[in-house]
Amino acid sequence: MISISESAQSHFAKLLADQAEQTNIRVFVVNPGTSQAECGVSYCPEDAVEATDIRLPFNGFDAIVDAESAPFLEEAEIDFVTDKMGTQLTLKAPNAKARKLSDDASLQERVQHMLETEVNPQLANHGGQVSLVEITADGIAVLQFGGGCNGCSMIDVTLKEGIEKEMIAKFDEINGVRDITDHQSGEHSYY
Numbered sequence: 001m002i003s004i005s006e007s008a009q010s011h012f013a014k015l016l017a018d019q020a021e022q023t024n025i026r027v028f029v030v031n032p033g034t035s036q037a038e039c040g041v042s043y044c045p046e047d048a049v050e051a052t053d054i055r056l057p058f059n060g061f062d063a064i065v066d067a068e069s070a071p072f073l074e075e076a077e078i079d080f081v082t083d084k085m086g087t088q089l090t091l092k093a094p095n096a097k098a099r100k101l102s103d104d105a106s107l108q109e110r111v112q113h114m115l116e117t118e119v120n121p122q123l124a125n126h127g128g129q130v131s132l133v134e135i136t137a138d139g140i141a142v143l144q145f146g147g148g149c150n151g152c153s154m155i156d157v158t159l160k161e162g163i164e165k166e167m168i169a170k171f172d173e174i175n176g177v178r179d180i181t182d183h184q185s186g187e188h189s190y191y
Contacts (some may be wrong), residue, residue, distance in 0.1 A: 002027055002073055004058055008080040008089065013060040022046040024062040029096050032072040032118070035095040036124075041078070041089070064140065074100045097121065107173050108132065111141055114170060119163055123149060130163070139175035141167055151183050 004012070012025055026044035031037050044064045049055070054070055056063040065073060076093040098116040101109060112132045120129045127148030134142045144162070149155060164177040 001054070001070065002056060002063055002076045002078065005077075005079040008078045011080040011089065012058070016043075019043055020045060022058050024064055026064045027069070027071045027073060027076070027078070027091075028066055029069040029093065029147045032069055032096060033098055037072065039073075039076070039093045039096050041091060071099045072096045080189065102155045107171065108135055111135065111167065111171065111174070114167065117133065121185075123147075126152070128152070133180060135174070137171055141174055141177045143177055143179050145179060145181040150181060155179065155181075155183055
């Protein structure tokens with residue numbers, strides 16, 4: 001699930017030597033599966049390990065992962081690098097914002113995954129997000145925008161020139177997109 005480089009294992013072992021005996025590290029994701037997902041590492045005393053936690057053995061310590069974070073930490077990598085700027089612990093978790101798709105994922109799951117991993121991170125820069133409502137029998141992805149996208153004057157460009165082009169290029173089964181968001185100015189508008 002998580003790979004920890006030799007240099008990072010050595011770094012953790014040094015840090016843990018100054019902690020209470022049987023202290024390990026906890027690797028976690030806050031807000032997993034969302035565009036606000038953040039990964040972290042902390043000390044984990046033995047009495048903080050839950051029955052549902054996953055224990056991953058490493059050289060001189062265990063990495064403890066809570067069950068909720070586990071699917072979002074698939075293919076995660078922790079490294080300790082030294083460069084001209086100094087030393088730095090890096091944690092890369094490519095699936096933190098969205099679960100890794102199974103090989104037999106449905107079209108709906110694949111489209112939603114694309115929105116979560118490719119589109120929503122861009123929309124989040126403007127306080128917005130989009131979700132899939134349904135895929136019609138004739139291959140139209142019906143979308144609902146929220147946040148900063150609700151009432152945005154550029155929504156047609158985002159929809160047709162961005163999302164629709166990407167979706168049609170990526171999925172043979174998709175023929176277009178339709179927005180069902182009420183973008184009229186009013187109390188429901190974000191701005």
